[in-house]
Amino acid sequence: MIIRAKFNKKNYLKYISHLDLMRLFQRTFNSCRIPIKYSEGFNPHPKFSIAVPLSLGIESEEEYMDIELLENIAIEDFIERMNKALPDDIQIINAVILDKSSSISTILKWAFYEIKFTHDQINDLSILEEKINKWLSNEKIFISKLKKKKREKVETEVNIRPLIGNVVLKGLDENNYTIINVLLGIGESGNLKPVQFMEALNRDLNLYVDMELLLIKRLALYAEENGNIYSPL
Amino acid sequence: MIDKLKLDKVLMKVEKPARYIGMEKNSYKKDLDKVDVKFAFSFPDVYEVGMSHLGMQIIYNLINNEENYACERVFAPWTDMEEQMRKEGIPLFTLESKEEVRNFDFLGFTLQYEMSYTNILNMLNLSNIPFKSKDRDDSFPIIIAGGPCAYNPEPLADFFDLFVIGEGEEVILELLELYKNMKKTCLNKEEYLRQAAKIEGIYVPRFYDVTYNDNGTIKEMFPIVEGIPKVINKRMIRNLDTMYTPEKILVPYIETVHDRIAMEIFRGCTRGCRFCQAGIIYRPIREKSVDRLMDIADKLVENTGYETISLTSLSSCDYSNLLLLTKQLMERYEDRKIGVSLPSLRLDSFSIDVLKEIEKVRKSGLTFAPEAGSQRLRDVINKGVTEDDLVNAVTYAFKEGWSRIKLYFMIGLPTETDEDVMGIKDLAYLVKDLFFNRPKEERKGNFMVTASASCFVPKPFTPFQWFGQNTIDEFMRKIYLVKDSIKDNKVSFNYHDADLSYMEAIFARGDRRLSKLLIKAWEKGCKYDGWSEYFKYDKWLEALEETNIDGYFYANRTRDFDEILPWDFINTGVSKEFLIREYKNAIEGKTTNDCRERCRGCGIDDCVMRGVFN
Numbered sequence: 001m002i003i004r005a006k007f008n009k010k011n012y013l014k015y016i017s018h019l020d021l022m023r024l025f026q027r028t029f030n031s032c033r034i035p036i037k038y039s040e041g042f043n044p045h046p047k048f049s050i051a052v053p054l055s056l057g058i059e060s061e062e063e064y065m066d067i068e069l070l071e072n073i074a075i076e077d078f079i080e081r082m083n084k085a086l087p088d089d090i091q092i093i094n095a096v097i098l099d100k101s102s103s104i105s106t107i108l109k110w111a112f113y114e115i116k117f118t119h120d121q122i123n124d125l126s127i128l129e130e131k132i133n134k135w136l137s138n139e140k141i142f143i144s145k146l147k148k149k150k151r152e153k154v155e156t157e158v159n160i161r162p163l164i165g166n167v168v169l170k171g172l173d174e175n176n177y178t179i180i181n182v183l184l185g186i187g188e189s190g191n192l193k194p195v196q197f198m199e200a201l202n203r204d205l206n207l208y209v210d211m212e213l214l215l216i217k218r219l220a221l222y223a224e225e226n227g228n229i230y231s232p233l
Numbered sequence: 234m235i236d237k238l239k240l241d242k243v244l245m246k247v248e249k250p251a252r253y254i255g256m257e258k259n260s261y262k263k264d265l266d267k268v269d270v271k272f273a274f275s276f277p278d279v280y281e282v283g284m285s286h287l288g289m290q291i292i293y294n295l296i297n298n299e300e301n302y303a304c305e306r307v308f309a310p311w312t313d314m315e316e317q318m319r320k321e322g323i324p325l326f327t328l329e330s331k332e333e334v335r336n337f338d339f340l341g342f343t344l345q346y347e348m349s350y351t352n353i354l355n356m357l358n359l360s361n362i363p364f365k366s367k368d369r370d371d372s373f374p375i376i377i378a379g380g381p382c383a384y385n386p387e388p389l390a391d392f393f394d395l396f397v398i399g400e401g402e403e404v405i406l407e408l409l410e411l412y413k414n415m416k417k418t419c420l421n422k423e424e425y426l427r428q429a430a431k432i433e434g435i436y437v438p439r440f441y442d443v444t445y446n447d448n449g450t451i452k453e454m455f456p457i458v459e460g461i462p463k464v465i466n467k468r469m470i471r472n473l474d475t476m477y478t479p480e481k482i483l484v485p486y487i488e489t490v491h492d493r494i495a496m497e498i499f500r501g502c503t504r505g506c507r508f509c510q511a512g513i514i515y516r517p518i519r520e521k522s523v524d525r526l527m528d529i530a531d532k533l534v535e536n537t538g539y540e541t542i543s544l545t546s547l548s549s550c551d552y553s554n555l556l557l558l559t560k561q562l563m564e565r566y567e568d569r570k571i572g573v574s575l576p577s578l579r580l581d582s583f584s585i586d587v588l589k590e591i592e593k594v595r596k597s598g599l600t601f602a603p604e605a606g607s608q609r610l611r612d613v614i615n616k617g618v619t620e621d622d623l624v625n626a627v628t629y630a631f632k633e634g635w636s637r638i639k640l641y642f643m644i645g646l647p648t649e650t651d652e653d654v655m656g657i658k659d660l661a662y663l664v665k666d667l668f669f670n671r672p673k674e675e676r677k678g679n680f681m682v683t684a685s686a687s688c689f690v691p692k693p694f695t696p697f698q699w700f701g702q703n704t705i706d707e708f709m710r711k712i713y714l715v716k717d718s719i720k721d722n723k724v725s726f727n728y729h730d731a732d733l734s735y736m737e738a739i740f741a742r743g744d745r746r747l748s749k750l751l752i753k754a755w756e757k758g759c760k761y762d763g764w765s766e767y768f769k770y771d772k773w774l775e776a777l778e779e780t781n782i783d784g785y786f787y788a789n790r791t792r793d794f795d796e797i798l799p800w801d802f803i804n805t806g807v808s809k810e811f812l813i814r815e816y817k818n819a820i821e822g823k824t825t826n827d828c829r830e831r832c833r834g835c836g837i838d839d840c841v842m843r844g845v846f847n
Contacts, residue, residue, distance in 0.1 A: 030534075
C-alpha cells in the first residue's frame with residue numbers, strides 16, 4: 001500500500017534542509033509506529049520519497065511524499081498520529097491511498113510561488129506590471145547555468161522563457177515588500193528556481209532588488225499530462 | 234526579543250541556519266514574561282557539539298519541568314553567523330524565544346573542556362555583557378558555570394559570579410529557588426551571592442582571596458567574608474534510580490555529533506586509571522537498575538523516534554548487568570529496527586556475548602584504547618589491559634567480520650621511554666598481523682588499523698596532577714619516532730596537536746592569574762580553540778608574552794607534593810593522600826586493583842561498592 005501525503009513547511013522550519021526533513025519523517029514514522037516498508041540489504045532504509053526538494057530558506061504550503069507501507073492503515077489515523085508527533089510548522093494536510101501510480105517526482109511539472117521582495121520602483125507598481133508583461137512577451141529569456149560536462153562545470157546559456165508560466169503582481173504587504181506570484185517549471189523536464197527567476201527579472205528590468213531579502217514561499221505543486229495541469233492529490 | 238527581519242536576513246546567508254532556530258521536538262516554549270526565573274543554558278561550542286551533551290538535556294528538562302522556571306538554550310554561533318550578527322547588530326539570543334541573553338536572570342555555562350574558554354568570553358561579548366564579575370551591576374544576569382572543568386575554576390574566577398562544584402542537577406533548583414525568594418524582597422546580587430555561597434557545592438570566587446610565594450606558587454587561599462566555607466564539598470546524587478531523569482530529550486533537526494538516544498547507565502568508574510579525572514571526580518560508582526533503564530528506554534524511544542540507543546557511562550562494559558540489559562533491549566526493539574550501541578569497549582571486559590547481542594541489528598566500527606604501547610607503561614597508568622586482551626578481542630572481532638580497528642594512545646605519560654613509545658607501532662602491526670595471518674578465505678572486508686595518539690595533559694584531582702607535561706619539542710620528537718617507523722599502507726598513524734595540548738595543560742592546572750591571558754588571547758581573535766582550523770598558537774604565544782605569563786610554570790613544571798594547588802580548596806571526596814599514594818605506585822610501576830575487587834581507601838565515605846565485592 002502506498003500513501004501519498006501533502007504537507008507544509010513553514011516559518012523557521014524553512015531553514016531545515018531536505019536531508020534533515022527526510023530524517024525528521026523517518027524518526028516520526030518510528031515514534032508513531034507507522035508500518036513502513038524497509039529496503040532489503042545490509043543497511044536497510046525506509047521506503048518513502050519526497051517530491052522535488054525545496055531549497056533551504058523557502059517556505060511551502062504544499063509538499064508531497066509517497067510512503068510505502070507493509071500493511072494497510074486507516075488514513076485518518078495516519079494523519080492524526082503523524083501530526084501529533086510532527087512540529088507545528090510541518091504538518092500533514094491531506095493524504096490518500098494509491099493502488100499504483102507513477103512516482104510523485106516524475107509527474108510534477110510546475111511549482112507556484114509567492115515571492116516577496118524590495119526594489120526601487122515600489123511607488124508605481126502599475127509601471128512595474130507593464131514592464132513585467134513586456135518582458136514576458138519575449139520569446140526567449142536567457143540565463144547562464146553551470147552544467148556538469150563530464151567532470152568539469154561549464155557555463156551554458158539556457159532559455160528559461162518556456163519555464164515561466166503565469167506571473168501576477170499582487171501588490172505590497174505590510175512591510176512594503178512587493179508580492180508577486182509566479183508559476184515556474186520544475187522537475188526533470190526543466191527546472192527554474194525562484195531565485196534564478198528573480199535574478200533574470202532584476203537583471204533585465206533594472207529593479208535594484210535586494211537579492212539578500214527575498215522571502216519565497218511555494219504555494220502549490222502541479223502535475224501535467226497531455227496539456228492538463230492538475231493537483232496530484 | 235531580537236529583530237526577526239534581521240534574523241531572517243542573516244539566516245539566509247549562513248551555513249546550517251537550523252543551528253539557530255530551535256523548535257526541535259521536545260523543546261519548551263514558555264512565555265518568559267510569566268515565569269519567576271529565566272535561565273539561559275549555554276554550551277560554549279557550536280550547536281552540533283552542544284546538543285550532543287547529555288548534561289544539557291538533563292538540566293534543560295529539570296528546570297523546565299518546574300512550571301515557574303524557564304530554561305532556554307544558547308550555543309556559540311559559528312564564525313559565519315558571528316560575523317553576520319556583528320554586522321547587523323544582533324546580540325546573542327536564545328533559541329527558544331529569540332530573546333537577548335542579557336535579559337535573563339541567569340546565564341549558565343557548562344565547562345566541558347578548557348579550550349572552550351575563549352568562546353565563553355566571545356559569547357559574553359556578543360551579549361554585550363562585561364567579562365568581569367566586578368564590572369557587572371545588578372542589571373546583568375547572574376553568570377554561573379558547572380561541569381568537569383569547574384573542578385579547577387580558578388582560571389575563570391574573575392568572570393563568573395559563582396561555580397557549581399559537582400553534579401549540577403543536585404543543586405541547580407536550590408539556586409533558582411533562592412533567587413525566586415529573594416526577588417520578592419528586592420534582589421541585590423551581592424546579597425544573593427552571599428546566601429548562595431552558603432549552599433553546599435557553591436563557590437563564589439569574589440569572596441576568596443589568594444596570596445602567593447616569591448616563587449609564584451600559592452601561599453594561601455582564604456574566605457574574606459564571614460560564614461562561608463574554606464573548603465567546597467562537591468555535590469553528588471545519592472541514588473541514580475530516583476534521581477531526575479528526563480523521559481524526553483531534544484531531537485535536533487540537523488545531524489549532530491551523537492545523533493541518538495544517550496542513556497546513562499551509571500556514574501563513576503572503579504577502574505582507577507591514573508590519568509583520568511572523570512574516574513576520580515565522579516566517584517563513587519552509582520548504577521541505575523535494569524528495570525529503571527528499560528522504563529526510561531521505552532519512553533525515550535517513544536518520545537524521540539531515534540533508531541539507536543547508546544548506553545553511556547565512563548566504562549559501559551563494567552555495568553553489573555550489562556548482558557541482561559542488552560538482551561532485554563534487543564528483545565524489545567529488534568523488530569522495530571532499533572539498535573543498541575556501546576560507545577566505549579574495554580579490552581579486558583570485552584564481552585563477546587554483549588557484542589553478539591548488539592550486532593544483530595548493525596555493526597559499528599571498533600575502537601579500543603590501550604592508552605600506552607608497552608605493558609610496563611600500562612601498569613604505570615594503571616590501565617589494566619594486557620596484550621593478550623587485545624589479541625583476544627581483535628581476533629574475535631575479525632572472526633565476526635569487523636575489519637577496521639582504531640587504537641587510542643597517549644604520549645608523554647610519566648616514566649615514558651622511547652621503547653614505550655615504539656610499542657604503539659608494535660601494537661598496530663600486531664593487529665595487522667592478526668588479520669592477515671588468518672586464512673585468506675576467512676578475511677572479510679577492507680582491513681585498516683588506525684593508531685591515534687594524543688598528547689597527555691595532566692589534570693587536577695588525578696594521581697598525575699603534580700606531573701610536568703612533556704614540552705612540545707619532546708612530544709613532537711616522540712610522535713615522529715612512531716610516525717617515521719610506520720611504513721605500511723594498512724597501518725595509519727595520526728596524532729593530536731601538541732601546541733593545543735600545551736595550552737590545555739596551562740588552563741587545566743592554572744590559577745586566577747590566568748584571566749588576563751584569556752582576555753588578551755580573545756582580543757587577538759582566539760576562539761573555537763578546540764577546532765584545529767581555528768587554533769592560533771602564534772596568537773597564544775603573543776598573549777602569554779604580553780601578559781608576562783610563564784607557560785612552563787603551569788604546564789611543564791613538576792610540582793612538589795606539599796605545594797598548595799589552585800584547586801586544593803575543593804573536596805571531591807577522594808583524599809590527597811590517596812592521590813599521592815597512587816602517584817608513587819605509578820612511578821614504581823605498581824598496579825592498583827579495580828575497587829570492585831577490594832576497597833583501596835580512596836576516601837569516598839559512602840561508596841556502595843565498598844564491601845560488596847570483597
